[in-house]
Amino acid sequence: MANDSNALKIGVIGLGVMGQRMLERLQGHARLRADWVWDANPAALAATLARFPGLRAAASAESLIFSPGLHSLYIATPPAAHLQLSELGFDAGLAVFCEKPLTVDFADARRSIQRIESEGQRAAVNFALASxxxxxxxxxxxxxxxxxxxxxxxxxxxxxxxxxxxxxxxxxxxxxxxxxxxxxxxxxxxxxxxxxxxxxxxxxxxxxxxxxxxxxxxxxxxxxxxxxxxxxxxxxxxxxxxxxxxxxxxxxxxxxxxxxxxxxxxxxxxxxxxxxxxxxNDPIERRQHGQLSQLDQWVALIEGRPHALPGxxxxxxxxxxxxxxxxxxx
Ligand SMILES: NC(=O)c1ccc[n+]([C@@H]2O[C@H](COP(=O)([O-])OP(=O)(O)OC[C@H]3O[C@@H](n4cnc5c(N)ncnc54)[C@H](O)[C@@H]3O)[C@@H](O)[C@H]2O)c1
CATH class of the missing domain: 3.30.360.10 (Dihydrodipicolinate Reductase; domain 2)
Structure with a gap:
């Protein structure tokens, strides 16, 4: 993991198929650095550390979210945990980037949206087509x-x-x-x-x-x-x-x-x-362009600048x- 002072540190919760994909994409990005990781399944956590040796394993979701120096939380668990983890991320003052689907609990989602608006929290959901x-x-x-x-x-x-x-x-x-x-x-x-x-x-x-x-x-x-x-x-x-x-x-x-x-x-x-x-017009080029642009939008989210990620x-x-x-x- 690079330790340049310009780096924005990311904590990743949920290390299944999508968590792994995002960790791969984050490798080599100019600003974003995956740092702490956690998964409810110890085997997923161990496999991730073996694959990405520069990462640090947190002891729990809470300890990851409240780790000093973290800038953003990426949530790649199944939908049931998305809002609860997002709320903890807001408590810690982190920019939250959450996987879709946001939730099927609409009342909870509305409460979260109200909080984001009233507190000026930084929050986005990963619909990759946005970029x-x-x-x-x-x-x-x-x-x-x-x-x-x-x-x-x-x-x-x-x-x-x-x-x-x-x-x-x-x-x-x-x-x-x-x-x-x-x-x-x-x-x-x-x-x-x-x-x-x-x-x-x-x-x-x-x-x-x-x-x-x-x-x-x-x-x-x-x-x-x-x-x-x-x-x-x-x-x-x-x-x-x-x-x-x-x-x-x-x-x-x-x-x-x-x-x-x-x-x-x-x-x-x-x-x-x-x-x-x-x-x-090359499909591979288009995909790569979209993925890079998505990470750049994430940087903008963290820095509180305008971005195209869906809220x-x-x-x-x-x-x-x-x-x-x-x-x-x-
Ligand atoms: N944006 C995309 O293109 C895209 C693509 C695939 C999946 N997804 C989304 O990503 C999310 C994860 O999907 P997946 O395919 O990686 O699922 P998965 O089942 O492969 O992985 C989920 C991981 O989360 C862990 N987990 C479950 N509950 C947890 C909790 N409360 N705290 C911490 N860890 C927990 C599981 O142990 C597992 O390792 C889903 O919301 C899915 O819809 C998005």
Whole structure:
């Protein structure tokens, strides 16, 4: 771990699939330094220390959060612990960067949002598309104020498909990911695209939804079909577990000026409305650009500067749409 005086020290709680990914991304960043780590599972903590020997293991979540010299708390636990750990982070005066989904406890989320606003706390939620060039393109084309033309936007279609749920790369994650209480592809994946659409167009309204759950009653959704209205246009969602593609996501924004197709987490973009082919059209480059930009936004959050990361209120608005979509069909 570098010990330069300019470094911003990060404490990481939750060292599963996403915690590991973030630790990898943090390596080599110019300003952010992972420092203290903690996980409720001692095996996850030990494996992390073996993999990243410069890190320090805390004795508990509380001792990590109140470690002297820490600047920010990154929370990558399953959703149930997000708000409680965030609140402790605020108590300690830390900038809190929390994984999505924020929570399914809306009353608690509202209390937290009120606290953030009244105390001027620094808080953001990790919807990585917030820092993507694809979202910037959508905003520039369709993000005009409500009532304006919005580039002739006519409709949005979103298709999601997963040969298996959880996906193979999540095999090491906890059981929660495949359970109805906290997991499922709508909270895990669809939420990112609802975030993107709501960031550009404002709140979505669910008009119709049909969700299929396994008959055993515990497992997360098998399919979701829904029609929403957002920014005055229809948004149609078709998502399912099954099919041949491991991780299909395709969002199409149809407008009178042309059509923008975004695939593979907005890393592949076809823009028929563009006057010329966009430069820097390499998907790997786009992903890297988005990830670096996200870390730079995190620095801005810590330093109290303007940034593009979604706050807790924006993340709650996403979750309200997701939970409305997940209501059992009658
Ligand atoms: N932004 C993204 O692109 C993205 C991608 C994957 C996961 N996620 C989110 O990240 C979070 C974690 O997902 P994951 O796939 O890493 O899950 P995971 O099950 O792989 O890991 C969660 C870890 O948290 C630990 N943990 C559970 N409760 C805890 C607590 N109260 N205190 C401390 N540690 C605790 C577990 O022991 C486990 O090691 C979820 O909210 C998930 O939705 C976000």
């Amino acid at each position: 993507s060039p694809g979202l910037a393109l959508l905003q520039s084309r369709f993000g005009a104020p409500a009532g304006a033309d919005r580039g002739g936007l006519a409709r949005i279609d979103l298709e999601l498909g997963f040969a298996q749920w959880p996906r193979p790369w999540q095999a090491a994650a906890g059981l929660w990911l495949g359970e109805r209480a906290e997991g499922g592809f709508s909270r895990e994946v669809l939420s990112h695209f609802i975030f993107a659409a709501q960031r550009v167009l404002g709140p979505a309204q669910v008009l119709t939804q049909h969700v299929v759950y396994p008959v055993e009653g515990q497992g997360s959704e098998l399919s979701l079909n829904a029609e929403l209205r957002i920014g005055g246009v229809p948004l149609r969602i078709q998502g399912q577990v099954g099919g041949s593609e491991a991780d299909l996501n395709h969002m199409a924004w149809q407008a009178s000026s042309g059509r923008i197709d975004l695939r593979e987490w907005f890393s592949r973009i076809e823009d028929t409305g563009a006057a010329s082919e966009a430069s820097g 807790f209120a924006e993340a709650l608005a996403v979750q309200e749409t997701i939970e409305a979509l997940l209501q059992p069909s009658v």
